[in-house]
Amino acid sequence: MRSLATALVLTLLVTTVYSKDKDGVIVKGTITGVMEVFPLRLTLKSGAKEYQIQLSKDTVVTKGKQKVSPGVLREDQMISVEGKKVSGGPADWIAADKIIIQESP
Amino acid sequence: MHRWSPQSFKTSNGRDAFPDALNLSDPARRHAPFAKGWDTMAKKRVIAWTCSVTVAAVAILICLNALAWQTPARQPEDQRTRQSEEASGPETADDDAQPHDDGSAHETVVGGARFNAEGYRTRRQTSAINATVADESQERANSKEQKSTEAVVLESWAGDTGESQFEDVPGLDVQRALREGPLDAVGAERARGGMSQEQYREWLALPSIEEFFFEESETVCGTDDRVRISPATQFPWNANCQLIITMSNGQRARGTGWLISPRTVITAGHCVHEGRGGRFFTSIEVIPGMDGATQPFGTQTSRLLRASQAWRSSGDVALDYGAIIVPRPFASPAGTRPGNFGIAVLSNSQLANLNVNTAGYPGDKPTGTQWYNAGRVTTVEAGRLHYMLDTFGGQSGSAVYRLLSSGQRHVVGIHNYGGCPNKCTRITQAVANDLTQWRNQGQ
Numbered sequence: 212m213r214s215l216a217t218a219l220v221l222t223l224l225v226t227t228v229y230s231k232d233k234d235g236v237i238v239k240g241t242i243t244g245v246m247e248v249f250p251l252r253l254t255l256k257s258g259a260k261e262y263q264i265q266l267s268k269d270t271v272v273t274k275g276k277q278k279v280s281p282g283v284l285r286e287d288q289m290i291s292v293e294g295k296k297v298s299g300g301p302a303d304w305i306a307a308d309k310i311i312i313q314e315s316p
Numbered sequence: 317m318h319r320w321s322p323q324s325f326k327t328s329n330g331r332d333a334f335p336d337a338l339n340l341s342d343p344a345r346r347h348a349p350f351a352k353g354w355d356t357m358a359k360k361r362v363i364a365w366t367c368s369v370t371v372a373a374v375a376i377l378i379c380l381n382a383l384a385w386q387t388p389a390r391q392p393e394d395q396r397t398r399q400s401e402e403a404s405g406p407e408t409a410d411d412d413a414q415p416h417d418d419g420s421a422h423e424t425v426v427g428g429a430r431f432n433a434e435g436y437r438t439r440r441q442t443s444a445i446n447a448t449v450a451d452e453s454q455e456r457a458n459s460k461e462q463k464s465t466e467a468v469v470l471e472s473w474a475g476d477t478g479e480s481q482f483e484d485v486p487g488l489d490v491q492r493a494l495r496e497g498p499l500d501a502v503g504a505e506r507a508r509g510g511m512s513q514e515q516y517r518e519w520l521a522l523p524s525i526e527e528f529f530f531e532e533s534e535t536v537c538g539t540d541d542r543v544r545i546s547p548a549t550q551f552p553w554n555a556n557c558q559l560i561i562t563m564s565n566g567q568r569a570r571g572t573g574w575l576i577s578p579r580t581v582i583t584a585g586h587c588v589h590e591g592r593g594g595r596f597f598t599s600i601e602v603i604p605g606m607d608g609a610t611q612p613f614g615t616q617t618s619r620l621l622r623a624s625q626a627w628r629s630s631g632d633v634a635l636d637y638g639a640i641i642v643p644r645p646f647a648s649p650a651g652t653r654p655g656n657f658g659i660a661v662l663s664n665s666q667l668a669n670l671n672v673n674t675a676g677y678p679g680d681k682p683t684g685t686q687w688y689n690a691g692r693v694t695t696v697e698a699g700r701l702h703y704m705l706d707t708f709g710g711q712s713g714s715a716v717y718r719l720l721s722s723g724q725r726h727v728v729g730i731h732n733y734g735g736c737p738n739k740c741t742r743i744t745q746a747v748a749n750d751l752t753q754w755r756n757q758g759q
Binding site for chain 2: 214215242244245246247248249250251252254263265267280281282284285286297303304306
């Protein structure tokens with residue numbers, strides 16, 4: 212009985228961690244479009260794939276470790292996006308928690 | 317490899333835990349390790365582990381199913397209907413005959429409304445302001461049509477009746493608006509006026525005072541010279557609409573649209589549809605002439621949405637435009653109606669350096685306030701126009717229009733992308749055909 216309970220708890224734990232990892236994503240790429248809805252929506256090209264990045268009022272945008280306005284986001288900028296796949300949206304939609312603008316060399 | 321030993325199964329007081337099974341010192345059992353006792357033990361263990369594995373597998377399946385349900389394969393029936401309707405090709409007059417497939421969601425509201433801290437009406441406020449629904453025929457009888465409805469100019473504008481002008485808005489720095497963005501040779505010649513080439517170059521190269529202090533403008537292209545429009549009850553401002561978008565995932569966003577006919581609002585494709593094979597958004601609330609908490613023509617919520625085929629199927633940024641058809645014409649409590657813009661298909665040379673105007677609802681300003689800016693078209697592409705007009709998130713869908721000396725206003729682009737230069741979908745003949753079709757559905 213004890214082994215049964217242990218197995219169940221372990222299974223639930225593993226599944227929870229698995230689902231969290233599955234939804235959380237980090238994508239690096241180049242901005243190809245800044246859609247001017249509010250909050251902003253970006254199209255991001257990463258390799259051969261294209262993502263739609265949905266910002267929210269809580270999205271933190273940083274450049275050189277400084278927090279900046281999302282208004283500085285421009286086409287052709289290299290960025291790194293941390294976020295989650297949007298529940299209820301298309302597969303390539305990501306709700307951004309954090310966007311880091313890569314410094315140009 | 318683990319080896320069984322009798323010591324492994326001693327209890328704390330030194331007794332055998334399973335005397336029947338493991339007492340190998342018993343000569344009777346020494347040569348019969350798989351006698352009845354062993355068998356029972358093994359069976360117990362096998363049953364216990366089988367149960368554990370089964371329960372674990374079931375739990376995993378349940379969790380995976382729960383995850384799968386979060387991904388949205390489902391959509392409202394009316395959206396599926398609409399998509400199949402859209403996918404089946406150009407709409408027919410039948411669409412117009414039954415445009416309100418979601419009558420329960422459509423609400424014509426006359427009168428003002430207050431907003432909560434987040435800028436969205438509360439449920440109680442919505443029901444309160446929904447109380448008055450004017451009879452449409454009575455509205456028509458009482459309405460004072462403003463002389464603001466523009467003709468649709470579908471053919472190329474051939475006449476040279478004068479330069480497109482900026483709106484006469486107090487506070488707009490016309491000279492600064494003209495300076496923003498590089499001009500092509502024709503524009504430079506026009507703007508130079510009496511200056512020599514060298515003087516003009518020096519003038520263009522002069523940074524404004526803000527550029528000395530800010531390495532990079534944070535919200536706009538160059539200097540922020542947007543001007544607030546308040547009140548917004550007169551044309552052209554009353555033809556601009558604040559859009560409150562409820563996306564398919566339930567999140568909310570804001571955009572801008574403009575009236576092309578009494579019931580049709582044109583906007584960006586990404587304000588109504590996910591693009592690239594995605595879905596239409598759930599619903600959009602349209603508020604023409606909004607000025608802070610004031611809604612002079614009421615508000616309507618619509619689910620009857622349109623988007624270009626290219627945006628819906630492939631997310632083509634050059635064809636990122638769409639429309640919202642509301643159930644009834646907007647009207648103020650006094651019966652006044654907002655105006656609507658015309659559209660014009662212009663040639664490359666007519667568009668080059670054209671003075672254009674735009675107004676919308678930027679997200680970096682107080683909620684629901686309309687802001688105007690003007691400038692020149694800096695680049696003309698086959699499907700898009702570039703300019704350095706100051707815009708911000710929330711202005712997607714705004715009209716980019718010319719103002720003729722005759723007072724006519726013709727939209728030449730639908731603003732949709734920022735990033736300096738900012739960009740709009742150019743009104744080409746193909747775009748004009750779609751807009752005309754949608755306009756007719758909202759007559």
